Amino acid sequence: MTPISVIIPVRNEGEAIVRTIESIVRGRCSPFPLEIIVVDDASTDGACDSLGAATETASEVSLIVRRLDRWCGIPYARNRGAEAASYPIYVMTDGNTLFPLGWDLPLRHNFGRSRLLAGTIVDMTSPVRGFGCALVLPSMGVSWIPTPGLYGGYVPVTACACTVIDRSLFHHLGGYDESLPLYGAAEPEFSVRAWLSGYEIVNLPDLLIRHRFRPEAEQDAFCASINPLLIRNFLRFSCYYLPEDLLTRTYDYYAALSPDDFESCMSELVRGGVWTRREQLHKELPLDFRWFARKFGLTELATKR
Numbered sequence: 001m002t003p004i005s006v007i008i009p010v011r012n013e014g015e016a017i018v019r020t021i022e023s024i025v026r027g028r029c030s031p032f033p034l035e036i037i038v039v040d041d042a043s044t045d046g047a048c049d050s051l052g053a054a055t056e057t058a059s060e061v062s063l064i065v066r067r068l069d070r071w072c073g074i075p076y077a078r079n080r081g082a083e084a085a086s087y088p089i090y091v092m093t094d095g096n097t098l099f100p101l102g103w104d105l106p107l108r109h110n111f112g113r114s115r116l117l118a119g120t121i122v123d124m125t126s127p128v129r130g131f132g133c134a135l136v137l138p139s140m141g142v143s144w145i146p147t148p149g150l151y152g153g154y155v156p157v158t159a160c161a162c163t164v165i166d167r168s169l170f171h172h173l174g175g176y177d178e179s180l181p182l183y184g185a186a187e188p189e190f191s192v193r194a195w196l197s198g199y200e201i202v203n204l205p206d207l208l209i210r211h212r213f214r215p216e217a218e219q220d221a222f223c224a225s226i227n228p229l230l231i232r233n234f235l236r237f238s239c240y241y242l243p244e245d246l247l248t249r250t251y252d253y254y255a256a257l258s259p260d261d262f263e264s265c266m267s268e269l270v271r272g273g274v275w276t277r278r279e280q281l282h283k284e285l286p287l288d289f290r291w292f293a294r295k296f297g298l299t300e301l302a303t304k305r
Contacts, residue, residue, distance in 0.1 A: 003033035005085035009077035010095035031059040073182030119162025133157035185233035
């Protein structure tokens with residue numbers, strides 16, 4: 001059976017990362033070659049220092065732990081994990097997930113070199129299930145798709161808790177955009193880039209990945225602490241792809257939300273070459289955002305807003 005590399009960025013997940021690894025190892029339908037790459041994003045809890053026990057008795061399993069010297073965030077950590085991975089199938093996940101028994105079966109039945117697969121994400125503490133994510137305009141954020149098959153099985157955005165992709169395709173696409181640092185916008189940007197490159201994202205309703213989400217108050221406090229960075233990331237994402245009419249609406253949204261941050265973020269983006277990147281993408285990608293908007297009904301949504 002084709003070997004699989006599972007890539008897990010981790011920052012202060014405590015014992016959850018051990019449970020994640022154990023579920024991945026024990027959940028295999030057979031002892032196929034499995035490589036688990038944990039990228040420790042400068043954790044301070046020491047949880048990644050003794051992960052070997054989770055795999056030492058398992059057959060055909062290798063564990064690689066790569067520690068970053070400073071907190072770099074999800075896009076950077078995922079890319080470093082992908083550099084260390086060697087097997088043909090990449091599974092991107094988080095350090096606070098639990099994989100079901102037989103998790104590799106729906107993955108193998110649907111895997112293709114020209115498509116990404118989006119696992120179905122199940123909240124550990126509520127009935128909420130996300131069958132992939134939808135892109136939301138004008139913020140450029142995402143929302144969970146609450147029912148399977150909403151877009152005929154295709155999804156606009158695959159969640160970071162379970163994204164499956166061919167190794168060669170990942171590197172062909174260039175990995176996650178590291179100019180979207182720490183948190184926010186990297187997963188939808190990667191998904192949009194994959195679609196506009198001519199590839200597809202398919203949801204797997206039967207691949208149920210349980211995920212421990214942060215409590216709402218804790219998540220809100222975290223986002224508030226990095227609010228300027230989040231605004232900059234979503235503005236950069238929008239500048240890459242949106243046609244001028246939709247881009248203006250995103251500008252208006254963030255200018256109203258946080259006027260001071262909007263001005264400083266736009267100045268920083270201009271200095272950081274965002275328009276050069278936009279021009280490069282528009283030249284290289286065979287499809288444009290209007291095609292994406294038509295496919296997933298975003299043009300009508302944008303008009304309503």
